[in-house]
Amino acid sequence: MFGSIGWLPNTVKARLYQNDACFGTWINSSSPTIVDYLRHLKFDWFLIDTEHAPVNQETMVHLLQLIGDSQVVPIVRVGANDQYMIKLALDCGARGIIVPLINSKEEAERAVSFSKYPPNGVRGVGPVRAHRYGLDFGSYLRAANQDILVVGQIETNEALQHVDEILQVEGLDVAFFGPSDMTMSLGLIDDRTNPRVIEAMKLVVESCKKHGKIPGILTVTTQETKTAIDLGFKFIGLSSDMRFVASGAKEFLKVVGRA
DSSP states (O other): OEETTEEOOOHHHHHHTTTOOEEEEEEOSOOHHHHHHHTTSSOSEEEEEOSSSOOOHHHHHHHHHHHHTSSSEEEEEOSSSOHHHHHHHHHTTOSEEEESOOOSHHHHHHHHHHHSOTTTOOOOOOSOGGGGGGTTHHHHHHHHHHHSEEEEEEOSHHHHHTHHHHTTSTTOOEEEEOHHHHHHHTTOTTOTTOHHHHHHHHHHHHHHHHHTOEEEEEESSHHHHHHHHHHTOOEEEEEEHHHHHHHHHHHHHHHTTOO
16 A cells, blocks of 8 residues: 555556456455455455445454555445445545445435545545555645545446436446346346346446446356456456355365265
């Protein structure tokens, strides 16, 4: 996160706007040991999930500290489109924010505002880890509004109906398609390969192209990853730490007849 020259740019955000694909994974376990292992692999970013995973504030800080010593860009998914949650995650050192359930232009505008310092938003200023408690105060404040990656999740049928309006919001960088919630919203429980879901994915990608945004998605199988790449997604989550553990265990159990 920091180097000898002080504040360093967000390499993932820079690469995404150069049309490079960036690959990360979901951290659901809240395990420093698993994160410590995974950070030595060739991931571009990690997503610390505080929406569905049992990650409290103290654990979030510890994971951000651990990731900060690597080349992986740390991102936090907050529990809601909430000013305090977003401010806390950024103050603790997240370089990006994923905000769930963005269903309208107004909700996207709020997420962006909560993520930016004045005059672009309403984020408060404090003596926090993000700028090394003041050691990089000025450089962080000058860079943060441009540096932070702001991601809104498009994961309901309502969001699909307003996706063009949502993606007109300045300061929103990534439209992140949420397959699981989208299947529920469309009445297709856990049917992630349904043609209607694929069409929804295509709609988000096309809207991103139209409005200069980055399309993102979480994939949970290698085939889903290949499909996402083929459709044009650029900010791609490759499964999760817990799924990695489970899939490895299942392979061994299959060998001994306990699949």
